[in-house]
Amino acid sequence: MRRRFRKFTPVWTGMAVLALSGPLTPALAQMKGDGAAIAAKGTPAGALACMTCHGTQGEGNAAAGFPRLAGLPAQYLAAQLDSFAADKRQNPIMGPIAKQLDAAQRQAVAGYYGALAPVAAPASPEGGALRQTDTGAWLALRGRWDHDLPACVQCHGPGGTGVGAAFPALAGQSSAYIAAQLHAFKNGTRPGGPQDLMKAVAGKLSDGDITAVSNYFGGAKP
Ligand code: HEC
Ligand code: HEC
Structure with missing residues (x-):
């Protein structure tokens, strides 16, 4: 349907x-x-x-x-x-x-x-050389496994376009909105969702990480 x-x-x-x-x-x-x-x-x-x-x-x-x-x-x-x-x-x-x-x-x-049209996947999000010093892209696409932090796209889908009923798209949201939500998950003014997944994720992000990864997805134009 x-x-x-x-x-x-x-x-x-x-x-x-x-x-x-x-x-x-x-x-x-x-x-x-x-x-x-x-x-x-x-x-x-x-x-x-x-x-x-x-x-x-x-x-x-x-x-x-x-x-x-x-x-x-x-x-x-x-x-x-x-x-x-x-x-x-x-x-x-x-x-x-x-x-x-x-x-x-x-x-x-x-x-x-x-039921309205979802956001399209941004063009080849993994294109170009990915460097660990590019914190936003690295967190989004690789994660930080030494801190048990999976890549955002592992739950939010390729290009952050969302998966199934529980994982919302990040593509199409502004960096300011994404950053505000990450701070809200981290400080508990927004519940962490199923199994408190986002509380665990956001709790591992520094303020600098939040800015970088929010800019990454906020800049990933639909
Ligand atoms: C283990 C799975 C998982 C990982 C990894 C994950 N997320 Fe999430 N994320 C979720 C779930 C589940 C929700 C929905 C929470 C809810 O139901 O309130 C969510 C929600 C969000 C939201 C709120 C979206 C909105 O429309 O309000 C943001 C922003 C977000 N995640 C950003 C990130 C970022 C950035 C990363 C990588 C640093 C990340 N997530 C990694 C599972 C994950
Ligand atoms: C006056 C402006 C305003 C109006 C009118 C409004 N919203 Fe919102 N809505 C917001 C803001 C601001 C947020 C972000 C809240 C936050 O940061 O948690 C939001 C967030 C949401 C979210 C969460 C989205 C996500 O990705 O998690 C849903 C769902 C939502 N609104 C539904 C509605 C519905 C349905 C209506 C009409 C009945 C509505 N809104 C009317 C301002 C508005």
Whole structure:
């Protein structure tokens, strides 16, 4: 389903859902419709339209520090919204917005963004001579095994384009957003995710490492 809708713009996704409403259960069609409406218009309970900050295509706004949502795994996005709503992932902007959505609305809007086009792999990320003195690229592509630190791409996929339902894409996010998240994992204002993996990773990064690896992925243009 996700693959099939990938090439459509949000408008087309809505129309395709209508056209296919025969084989889809009414509940699913309703859910998808709700997700698109929440993204574009917000909710009567007062949640702001997601597009205001996250862009009309869910592409984010690098200058303002609003992350890309398009094509991130729906399950991951729903978990983040639940986490914001429960104040586990602490953020003064997203906390109140997530609380204004009920659990079904969080699922629906996560499903909507998850079905939008994912970021394409950056051109040959491993091209050129990789040197250990280039800290950002080295951490991203090789890791630091003497400190039990795997390469970021081992979990986040080649070029940081994401893997499965649990590992979000880093490609397409700004360096400022990536750095802020690494600091949040490190200082505990954001939970470490499944098996606390990101707490373990971020805990092994110095401030200099965080800047270098964030610039590496933030500069890896979609
Ligand atoms: C006023 C601006 C604003 C609006 C409106 C907004 N967001 Fe956000 N959103 C943010 C910011 C800022 C962050 C980064 C928070 C952080 O640093 O942890 C964020 C982060 C997120 C994340 C985490 C992404 C990730 O990669 O982990 C999700 C999911 C999200 N927003 C969903 C939504 C949804 C759904 C809506 C609409 C109901 C919405 N946002 C409306 C500003 C906004
Ligand atoms: C062992 C697997 C693993 C490794 C290695 C790993 N990550 Fe992650 N990363 C995860 C998981 C799982 C999540 C999702 C956390 C959650 O659910 O909140 C994540 C989330 C993130 C996020 C948040 C993305 C967003 O949209 O908010 C950033 C940023 C990040 N990782 C950066 C890195 C960097 C940089 C490296 C390399 C230094 C790295 N990760 C290495 C597993 C890993």
